[in-house]
Amino acid sequence: MTRAEEKMLIPVRCFTCGNLIADKYAEYSNRVKAGEDPAKVMDSLNIKRYCCRRMYISSIETIYQIIPYYEALRRRMSEIQSEIE
């Protein structure tokens, strides 16, 4: 497992009930990727309410969508820097 796979971005608490959910997300994500049934993983992690389960199911790892923009930005910055010099 790489460092990037461990660091998932999920809200710390459920938007609806305020239950702490972020602390269990890494285990959930790893077990689902390993092929376990998401519903059973959530049951075993004691994520029982539908509002909390929604948080897990609908979570998208947005960091992978954002990274390319930062890479492009960094490239442009270094282009500008070399034009100045």
Ligand SMILES: [Zn+2]
């Ligand atoms: Zn909830």
